[in-house]
Amino acid sequence: MKLLEGQSVIITGAGQGIGLAIARVFAAQGARLIVADIDLDAAEAAAKSLCDTGAQASAVRCDVTVEDQVEALAGAAVERYGALDVLVNNAGITRDATLRRMTVQQFREVMDVHLVGTWLGLKYAAARMREQGGGAVVNISSISGKVGLPGQTNYSAAKAGVVGMTKAAAKELAHLGIRVNAIQPGLVRTAMTEALRPDIWEEKLAGVPMGRAAEPEEIGKVALFLASELSSYMTGAVLEVTGGRHM
Known part of the structure; x- marks a missing residue:
């Protein structure tokens, strides 16, 4: 039996990068996928690539900062697959700048996507999972x-907030049979990180005891563990997937 056989899964920000890698790992384990992304073209291309491997996957455009869209996203999983078993809150953005140069808009955009978006996902997924x-x-x-x-x-403030939210929601939802866990990836080889200047890349790599960046699928495998019954007695956990960086 595959680990997610027949389970209905939403992954946000799944049109590319880590989100798409998680989708591929989940598809190989029998998941029925809702590929959500603010970029519908990317979501549709990702869903088609998954379907081409024999998986079940549908694309949905979703801006995770818009409540109605997130509520509709949770409903889409139930309408298409009859349930919502797993949600992966992956959608994210960066607006990097020094404290002196960062604008309030850049700060709020990152907070909205990572914190409001994760909270909305939790809220509407939990409502379906409760039932x-x-x-x-x-x-x-x-x-x-x-x-x-x-x-x-x-970004650091938002991602720290995701940890606090994970633990609070885990305590609130445990009695309903809903588990909430988090992953803290370190340096991951994606299009965004590969665009870094070579000297910056080497500086970051030098801080990784394992001597290499993670492949996106390695984050997907840890997400699979947390989504599946392999972690059935875990909630409120935060797993660092960093190759030893920042121990």
Whole structure:
């Protein structure tokens, strides 16, 4: 039996990067997927690539900062697959700048996507999961939320907030059979990180005891663990997937 056989899963920000990698790992384990992204073209291309492998996947455009859209997203999983078993709150943005140069708009945009978006996902997924008698939520935080990184006062604050939200929601929802856990990735090889200047990339890599960046699928495997019955007695946990960086 595959770990997510027949389970209905929403992944936000799944049109590319870590979100798409999580979708691929979940699809290989039998999940029926809702690929959500603010970029509908990217979501549709991702869903098609998953369907081409034999998976069940549908694309939905969703701005996670808009309440009506997030509520509709949760409803779409139930309408298409009859349930909502797993939510992965992955959608995210960066608006990096020094404290002196960062604008209030840049700060608020990051807070809205990471904190409001994660909260809305939790709120509406939990409402559906409550009716079913259980479910699992995986929130994607960042090691930046643990240690704080220069130029990321907005992102570090938001990702630390995701940890606090995860723990509060886990305590609130445990008696309903809903588990809420989080992942803090470190340096991951994506299009965004590969666009870094070579000297900056090497500086970051030098801080990783394992000597390499993570592949996106390695984050997906940890998300799979938290979404599946392999972690059935875990809630409120925050797993660092960093290659040892920032221990």
